[in-house]
Amino acid sequence: MTAVASEPAPVALRRNRNFAIFWGGQSLSAGGDAMSLVALPLLVLHATGSVAQMGLLTGSSTLGYVVAGGFAGMVVDRVDRRRLMIGCDSARAVLFALIPLTWLAAPQVWLLYLIVPVGAVLGMTFQVSYVTVIPRLVDPAQITAANGALQSGFASAGVGGMALGGILCGVLGPPAAVAIDAATFAVSAAGIVAVRFTRSESADAPPPSWSGFLAGVRFLRDNPVLRSLTVLLTIQLLFVLGITDAVIFHVKHDLGGSDSSVGLVLATAGLGSAVAGFTVAIARRRLGFAACWIGATATGGLAVIGIGYAHNVVAVAAFYALYLFAITFAGTTSMSLRQQITPDHLLGRVTSAFWTIHYAASPLGAALLTAAIQRHSTGSVLLVSGVVCVVVALAGYLTPIAHQK
Numbered sequence: 001m002t003a004v005a006s007e008p009a010p011v012a013l014r015r016n017r018n019f020a021i022f023w024g025g026q027s028l029s030a031g032g033d034a035m036s037l038v039a040l041p042l043l044v045l046h047a048t049g050s051v052a053q054m055g056l057l058t059g060s061s062t063l064g065y066v067v068a069g070g071f072a073g074m075v076v077d078r079v080d081r082r083r084l085m086i087g088c089d090s091a092r093a094v095l096f097a098l099i100p101l102t103w104l105a106a107p108q109v110w111l112l113y114l115i116v117p118v119g120a121v122l123g124m125t126f127q128v129s130y131v132t133v134i135p136r137l138v139d140p141a142q143i144t145a146a147n148g149a150l151q152s153g154f155a156s157a158g159v160g161g162m163a164l165g166g167i168l169c170g171v172l173g174p175p176a177a178v179a180i181d182a183a184t185f186a187v188s189a190a191g192i193v194a195v196r197f198t199r200s201e202s203a204d205a206p207p208p209s210w211s212g213f214l215a216g217v218r219f220l221r222d223n224p225v226l227r228s229l230t231v232l233l234t235i236q237l238l239f240v241l242g243i244t245d246a247v248i249f250h251v252k253h254d255l256g257g258s259d260s261s262v263g264l265v266l267a268t269a270g271l272g273s274a275v276a277g278f279t280v281a282i283a284r285r286r287l288g289f290a291a292c293w294i295g296a297t298a299t300g301g302l303a304v305i306g307i308g309y310a311h312n313v314v315a316v317a318a319f320y321a322l323y324l325f326a327i328t329f330a331g332t333t334s335m336s337l338r339q340q341i342t343p344d345h346l347l348g349r350v351t352s353a354f355w356t357i358h359y360a361a362s363p364l365g366a367a368l369l370t371a372a373i374q375r376h377s378t379g380s381v382l383l384v385s386g387v388v389c390v391v392v393a394l395a396g397y398l399t400p401i402a403h404q405k
Contacts, residue, residue: 025191064120069356166263
């Protein structure tokens, strides 16, 4: 009898050259993003003294995600994804470099409200592309592990980025941190130039059509688990999108911390995301999707409540770390499921539709959250947000999510 050749074992992630280059470039870029995560709200807070203005900037960024969501998936599923990602990062490098250049003369808060939303449009397009290329870099059985490795890299770089960003903001000012973020976009673009994907990108793509977004919506609607996730995450994000602004305001205003202490709090908390990235693949295999997503989402809600009632910087950092662990864990689990069950030629549009729908009300949510904190108190507002997150998690038991392995 003739022996049947078995499938070759997939290349280990650490030996996968293309994945390693991609991981390195995106991790470095994540470190730059972490600097801006500290610096941009501080630019607004220094210039205006208003947490509500910080929330409006966050809301304007999310509005950019929503606008891009209407067309990003169609574009990603139609064009060369590698070139698209290079173009998005190159454009963001130029845009974000304008902020420190103009700040040399005087603070220009209005400019942030132009650059940040446009950067978000480019970022949304890049992120949709990023989700679609992971299955083209690794074996299907490695998708969750690859996502976990990427999230760990992002989180680890974010820890250093936020710490360095806080120090730079305190010593040189927030514009210096934004300048480094701009440089990391350029490095990320150069890294993607060196990456090769496993097969032709878009060979199976349909002709461009404005109905492309609706194809993604229909796929989400027709899949019971993805439909439930979309609805529940839309509700959750409405109440927590402005949480980073709330943490920064709590440390600076309520607890009297410095810019450097803000960076250190965010950096320390970033370790939560790193731990989530290292553990999510193992937990998913052992516990299944439902337990991972529902448990992490509920944990995130409890952490939000803890942030609001923390009375010292150490406690804020600990609860924020728990929150970042939870949302990274739940988000990686959710993204991996979408990548595994969505046909490649639809993955861009499904990803775009998924993010656009649950970001849709978030700009309003971020603005209302920060305005409510300015009018009432951090603790009372985050108590409401945290309770909503816990309720969203428990509602998962009443949906098909509860039966997803």
